[in-house]
Amino acid sequence: MSSPDPQVRGARNQSTRSAARGPVVAVTGAATGVGDLLTRRLAASEEVRRVVAIDERRGEVPEAEWHILDVRDPAIAEKLRGADVVVHLAVDLDLETDAAARTAYNVRGAQTVLTASAAAGVRRVVLCTSAMVYGALPDNDIPLSEDAELRATAEATGVGDMLEIERLGRRAPRAHPGLNVTVVRPAVLVGGTDTALTRYFESPRLLVVAGSRPTWQFCHVEDLVSALEYAALEKVDGEFAVGCDGWLEQEEVEELSGIRRMELPSAVALGAAARLHRIGLTPSPAGDLAYTMHPWVVSVGRLHDAGWRPQWTNEEVLSALLDEVQGRHTVAGRRLGRKDATAAGAAGATVALLGTAALVRQMRKRRGL
DSSP: OOOOOHHHHHHHHHHHHHTOOSOEEEEESTTSHHHHHHHHHHHTOTTOSEEEEEESSOOSOTTSEEEEOOTTSTTHHHHHTTOSEEEEOOOOOOTTSOHHHHHHHHHHHHHHHHHHHHHHTOSEEEEEOOGGGGOOOTTOOSSBOTTSOOOOOTTSTTHHHHHHHHHHHHHHHHHSTTOEEEEEEESEEESSOOOHHHHGGGSSSEEEETTOOOEEOEEEHHHHHHHHHHHHTTSSOSEEEEOOSSOEEHHHHHHHHOOOEEEEOHHHHHHHHHHHHHTTSOSSOGGGGGGGTSOOOBOOHHHHHTTOOOSSOHHHHHHHHHHHHTTOEEETTEEEOHHHHHHHOHHHHHHHHHHHHHHHHHHHHHHTO
C-alpha cells in the first residue's frame, strides 16, 4: 500500500494537534527577538493546541495564526478571543529610542493587552520585565529572595517602564476578577540583545566604581524562552526570576573575560555619566551604573520547584556574550564606529568623554548655569 500524500499526512497531524487539550497561547511581539523564539518553541510543542502571533509585521513561523496590528489598538481584544494565555513581549527597550516615546508605548501597550485579555476571556497574562526591578543597592541580600521588595527607581534605562508594567499587572486581577497575571524577571539577558549591561562588555576597560562590590548573574535568551514556556503552560505562576544558578564576582568576570578594570571614584563616575547623558553624548543615564556597582542577583527557586533548570551557566553565558560583542567598541554606553575607535583608541576615547563632561561642567559654572 502506498503511503499517504504528504499534504494529507500534514492535515491529519494538524487535525490531531487541533484536538489536543493544551492551551491556546497568544504571543505579542511575536515577529522578532524573544517573541519570535517563543512563538517557534510553542508552535513546535505538543502541549500547545494553537499559537496566535501578534505583531506589527508578519513573522516567519507559518504554523502560527498571525494578526498584524499595534498592541495599543483596542481591536486586539477580538484577536485574543479564544486564547487561554497571552504572553506579552511587545516591549521597546531600545537604547536609542526617545525615552518619553518608549515609556508611552510600553505602558499603553501593557495596559491595552491586560484590558483586552480580560474582555476576551483570557485566563492568564504573562508579563516579562527584568530582575532590575529589585534595584541594585549596596545592602541587597545575595541572592535576593523572589519576594524581596522592589526598591528600584526610574533612574536606569527602561526600569521605570518595567515598574509601571508590574504595577498594572498587580492591579489587573482586582479590576478584572478571573484574570491571573504571571511576571517573569530575567537577570542580565544575553543572546541577540543590546542593553546598557551588555554594552558594558564592549568597553576596552571594565569600569569599576571604587568601593563597590559588583556581582553578575546572567540569563541566556534560550533559558528565558524555556521559562516563558513554563509560564504559558501554567507550570509556574506568580512572580518569579529566571537566570543562571549562582553568580560571578567582578574579579571572576575580569579573569574570565581578560578585560582589565578602570577604577574611578564614585563622584567622578556618576557625575560624568550624568553629564554625558544630559548633553546627549551617551544613551545611558547615570542610573544604569548602579547595576554595575551593587548586587542584584536573585534566587530562581520558584522555577526550580516547578522542575525547570537552566541549560546555561554564568560562565557559558559570559563567554557567549564576549563572542557576540567582539569587534564592537563602546565607551560610557556610547557605541563608537570602527573609524572612531581606531582614530581615538578605545582607552583614549574614555578619557576624552570624561574630559568632555568635565569641560562642559566648567563652562556652565563660568556662565552661571
